[in-house]
Structures are given as structure tokens and as C-alpha cells.
Amino acid sequence: MSLILRNVSHSYHRGTPLETMALRDVNLTVEPFQWVAVVGHTGSGKSTLAQHLNALLLADEGSVLVDGIQAVKGSKDLREIRRRVGLVFQYPEQQLFAETVEEEMAFGPHNWGVPSEEIPRAVDEALALVGLSALPRDRSPFSLSGGQKRRLAIASVLAVRPAYLVLDEPTAGLDSQGRRGLMTLIAGLRREGIAVVQVTHDLELALAYCDKICVLERGRALFWGTPQVVVEQLLDRPVQGLILPEVLAFARNLRERGFDVPLSWDPEEVARAIVREVGKCSS
Amino acid sequence: MQFMNHMTLGQYVPADSFVHHLDPRCKILGTVTLLTGIFLVGDLRVFFGWALLFAAVTTLARVPLTMALRSARPVVFLVLFTALIHVFLTKGEPIWEWGILTVTVEGVVMASRMALRLLFLVLFAGFLTLTTSPMELSDGLERLFSPLTPLGFPAHDLAMMMTIALRFIPTLLDETDRIMKAQLARGADLDRGNIVRRLRAFVPVLVPLFVIVFQRADDLATAMEARGYRGGKGRSRLNPLKWRLGDGAALAVLVAVVALIVLVDRGLS
Numbered sequence: 398m399s400l401i402l403r404n405v406s407h408s409y410h411r412g413t414p415l416e417t418m419a420l421r422d423v424n425l426t427v428e429p430f431q432w433v434a435v436v437g438h439t440g441s442g443k444s445t446l447a448q449h450l451n452a453l454l455l456a457d458e459g460s461v462l463v464d465g466i467q468a469v470k471g472s473k474d475l476r477e478i479r480r481r482v483g484l485v486f487q488y489p490e491q492q493l494f495a496e497t498v499e500e501e502m503a504f505g506p507h508n509w510g511v512p513s514e515e516i517p518r519a520v521d522e523a524l525a526l527v528g529l530s531a532l533p534r535d536r537s538p539f540s541l542s543g544g545q546k547r548r549l550a551i552a553s554v555l556a557v558r559p560a561y562l563v564l565d566e567p568t569a570g571l572d573s574q575g576r577r578g579l580m581t582l583i584a585g586l587r588r589e590g591i592a593v594v595q596v597t598h599d600l601e602l603a604l605a606y607c608d609k610i611c612v613l614e615r616g617r618a619l620f621w622g623t624p625q626v627v628v629e630q631l632l633d634r635p636v637q638g639l640i641l642p643e644v645l646a647f648a649r650n651l652r653e654r655g656f657d658v659p660l661s662w663d664p665e666e667v668a669r670a671i672v673r674e675v676g677k678c679s680s
Numbered sequence: 681m682q683f684m685n686h687m688t689l690g691q692y693v694p695a696d697s698f699v700h701h702l703d704p705r706c707k708i709l710g711t712v713t714l715l716t717g718i719f720l721v722g723d724l725r726v727f728f729g730w731a732l733l734f735a736a737v738t739t740l741a742r743v744p745l746t747m748a749l750r751s752a753r754p755v756v757f758l759v760l761f762t763a764l765i766h767v768f769l770t771k772g773e774p775i776w777e778w779g780i781l782t783v784t785v786e787g788v789v790m791a792s793r794m795a796l797r798l799l800f801l802v803l804f805a806g807f808l809t810l811t812t813s814p815m816e817l818s819d820g821l822e823r824l825f826s827p828l829t830p831l832g833f834p835a836h837d838l839a840m841m842m843t844i845a846l847r848f849i850p851t852l853l854d855e856t857d858r859i860m861k862a863q864l865a866r867g868a869d870l871d872r873g874n875i876v877r878r879l880r881a882f883v884p885v886l887v888p889l890f891v892i893v894f895q896r897a898d899d900l901a902t903a904m905e906a907r908g909y910r911g912g913k914g915r916s917r918l919n920p921l922k923w924r925l926g927d928g929a930a931l932a933v934l935v936a937v938v939a940l941i942v943l944v945d946r947g948l949s
Binding site: 492504 | 884
């Protein structure tokens with residue numbers, strides 16, 4: 398039971414002069430209970446990758462397997478794949494359309510044929526997952542605040558209980574407080590047994606929260622592994638448009654000047670090491 | 681699943697030709713003359729003249745003939761439909777009868793005339809958009825209608841609206857694509873069932889699209905106001921249109937040719 402991309406390549410406008418290769422030979426595995434980050438600069442192919450995970454886009458070459466089901470063109474299983482892999486687009490609040498919260502939430506379950514007597518419970522559960530339990534069900538989605546709208550949109554995808562949730566830049570346009578709130582929410586989803594794939598350009602965020610990181614550059618999966626592994630690789634070979642966390646860059650500069658500071662992106666760890674080093678100097 | 685891949689809008693084909701470099705006003709006036717001429721001609725033999733003229737201008741514009749003919753593709757059905765109606769519903773000398781359907785000589789002539797007329801109307805109008813960029817076109821229209829401004833005709837505003845509309849078509853196509861995908865990911869079924877079901881299935885796409893459109897319009901209005909936009913009064917241009925001798929000459933030649941074709945038609949009938 399896992400989500401597997403094997404040697405996936407994809408190009409847009411195939412067979413025209415505008416043809417562009419968006420993904421080249423990408424491999425990626427998402428296990429249950431994992432929180433995977435796909436990190437890359439604008440145009441690195443991360444959104445294209447996200448749309449392959451739930452068969453909205455199909456691979457030109459290579460294969461996508463979701464719990465053993467292969468995403469093949471024309472297959473009847475594509476809908477099953479889309480049900481198992483929930484995809485939340487960037488600015489998901491823009492997809493809201495219904496007159497009431499209830500109706501908005503029931504859209505997904507209704508489409509997938511969830512029996513109507515079970516829908517209210519699914520709705521309640523999904524709203525609880527995003528911390529909107531108290532929201533009156535008859536309110537208009539358009540009357541909610543920006544943050545609430547985004548949570549509602551995420552809940553509307555969660556209402557069919559996907560095994561995997563793919564989020565494309567979920568923190569786009571949020572302030573630091575909103576960002577932290579959303580990351581806490583995602584951590585909660587993971588505890589509920591949902592595997593999460595988060596697409597982001599924010600390396601710092603990925604390092605702080607995710608189990609595994611895939612770094613994309615111009616459609617190629619350059620690095621893959623735990624934050625520690627990826628950071629070591631990144632320090633060896635910088636990736637176009639990807640900014641190292643300030644703390645990490647600072648620690649590296651100190652190390653280059655001969656101080657014994659760990660190559661860490663955790664501010665506390667680095668701060669403690671600096672205090673220790675300062676103590677050594679003065680004694 | 682790139683839904684909007686196949687749509688091509690604004691069929692302008694840039695090229696370095698005599699026709700492309702003509703002033704848009706010249707091309708607009710020329711097209712109006714041509715369309716009037718096409719309406720005045722009735723004799724089927726004279727339509728050969730339009731065909732020759734069309735071939736001549738496309739060669740002059742260095743546009744491949746196949747591409748120029750492609751602009752007629754969307755109306756082929758309409759042309760055939762009109763022709764059929766005329767074939768069967770024109771009264772006159774019958775040449776073929778089957779049940780309630782009667783084909784008359786007059787019907788065939790009338791149908792051919794209407795079909796050819798429609799075809800050439802679309803071809804010449806299409807030729808204008810093929811050789812003139814949308815921006816030039818709206819500039820040209822603005823200048824052509826500006827003498828009416830003192831009478832209260834909003835020439836500048838209309839041109840500005842046209843420019844904005846054209847500018848946002850690709851943006852809106854992108855947005856539509858994105859929202860369709862977002863709803864597909866939520867299990868929407870956009871391409872199954874009968875027409876009523878399909879239309880209803882599009883509500884989740886249309887509502888968000890409308891919200892986005894109004895938001896964008898609002899933002900754009902604020903941005904324009906913030907930069908001091910107050911309509912066309914006293915506004916100068918980066919690239920002012922210039923009417924050259926060549927434009928006058930080209931228009932004169934075209935008018936002469938159209939007049940000749942119309943006179944030939946009059947002479948034959």
C-alpha cells in the first residue's frame with residue numbers, strides 16, 4: 398500500500414513547437430503515514446508532479462501506481478485513484494461554489510457515491526479535522542474569512558477520506574501565523590493516518606515538518622531522502638532558486654571560520670552551540 | 681488532461697508583408713468596402729472575381745492559402761444549413777421532387793448565392809484578423825470612430841474594453857483549466873450524461889469562475905484608478921497610427937477593384 402512514481406516523464410504541448418519537458422524520469426515513493434515534501438523553484442515541475450499523483454495528468458513515460466492500481470489512459474480506475482488521492486490545488490478557496498457549507502462539503506462524497514445518510518457524518522468528521530467543527534452548516538462559504546475558506550476547501554477534499562492528501566502550496570498567501578496553524582493542521586491529519594504530499598517552494602518549511610523531501614530542478618528529481626540527507630546534498634550542490642534556511646547558512650559560515658557549530662537548521666541547536674563556542678573563547 | 685490546449689484564439693499570424701504593415705484603418709475600411717461589395721453582387725459567375733481577389737490578397741500578405749481558408753471552418757455548418765434551407769424552400773420551377781421536398785432551379789441558384797456570400801464574408805473578415813493584431817485592430821477602430829466622440833459616442837472606452845477583454849482571454853482560459861481540474865479532483869464528472877446533466881455539472885466550474893472574474897475586474901479598476909486613468913481625454917500614444925501614401929493607394933486600388941466587380945455584376949444582370 399503506497400503511492401509510487403516510477404521513471405515518470407511528462408511534456409506539455411506534445412508534438413508542437415511549444416513542447417516543453419516538465420518532468421524527466423522522476424521516481425518517488427510515498428508510504429502510509431508519511432509526510433513528503435516536493436520542493437522546487439517556480440517551473441521546476443512540482444505542480445505537474447502533484448497532478449500526476451491523482452491521475453489528473455498521465456505520464457508520457459513511466460508509471461504511477463496508487464495502492465497497486467496503475468494510472469493508465471482511459472482506465473475506469475482513474476476515478477478510484479482520484480478518490481484515494483485527494484488533491485488540494487493552490488488557492489483552493491477559489492474552487493468554492495456552493496450556497497452553504499453543508500452543500501460545499503457534500504459535493505465530493507456525493508460525486509463518489511457515498512450513501513446520502515452517511516454524508517453528514519463524513520462532513521462532520523472532515524470539518525473536525527480542519528478545526529471548523531463549530532462552523533454553522535447553513536452559512537455561505539463566500540461569507541467566511543480567507544483562512545476559513547482555505548480550511549473549508551481542504552475539508553471538502555477530506556470528506557471522502559482519501560488515503561493520501563496532496564497539497565499544492567497550501568501556505569501560499571498566508572502570514573507566518575496562518576502558516577504555522579496550517580502546518581499544525583496537516584500534522585494532525587497525518588496522525589489520523591493520512592499520508593501527506595506537500596508541494597512547496599519553501600525549503601525551510603519542508604525541513605521543519607516533513608519526513609522525506611524530494612528536490613526538483615527543471616523537472617528532475619535531484620535529491621531524495623530525509624531532511625538531514627537532503628541538506629547534506631544541498632550544501633554540496635546548490636539548487637537553482639532554492640534558498641537555504643538562514644540559520645543553516647549562518648551555521649555553515651561559522652563552521653567555515655573554524656567554529657564547532659553543527660550544520661543544523663534548528664535555531665535553538667545552533668544558538669546553543671554558539672553560546673558554547675563563545676564560552677570557549679572567553680575562558 | 682489539458683482541456684484548453686486545442687483552442688486558438690486571436691488568429692493573428694505575424695509576418696513581414698505589405699498587408700501586415702498597412703495602417704489598421706486602411707485594412708478596416710478596405711474590409712468594410714469588400715463586405716459591402718459582396719452583398720451587392722448576385723451573379724454566381726461574378727463570385728469568381730472574389731475568389732481571385734482573395735487569392736491575390738493572401739499572396740500579397742504571405743499567408744499560406746490553407747491557413748487563410750481555415751478561418752471559414754467554424755461556419756461551414758452554418759453555410760451548409762442556410763444552403764439546404766434555400767434549396768428546399770425557394771419556390772419556382774421544380775427539377776426534383778420527393779414527398780414534400782421539392783428542389784427548384786431558383787432554389788439551387790439562391791442557395792449557391794447565399795452560401796458563397798457567407799463564405800466570402802467570413803473569409804475576408806477572417807483575413808483582417810489574420811493580418812492585423814488585436815491591439816492594432818482596437819487602435820484602428822478607436823481612431824475611426826473618434827470623430828463621433830463629440831456626439832457622445834464612447835470610442836476610446838469601447839476600444840479600451842476590447843483591449844482588456846482580449847488581454848484577459850488567455851488568463852481566463854488558464855483559470856478555467858485550473859478550476860475544472862480542482863473540481864475533477866473532487867470527483868466532478870464533467871463529460872458524461874446528457875446535455876442537461878452536463879450543463880448542471882458545470883455549475884461548480886462557472887460559479888468560481890464568475891467570482892474570480894468580478895474580483896479581477898474590481899482589482900483592475902482600482903489599479904487603473906490608482907495610476908490616474910481617467911479615460912481617453914488628453915491621452916497620447918506610444919506608437920501613434922500613421923496614414924502613409926501606401927495606405928491611401930492600397931485603399932484606392934481595392935475600392936476600384938470592388939467597384940469593377942460590382943459593375944460587372946450589374947452589366948451581366
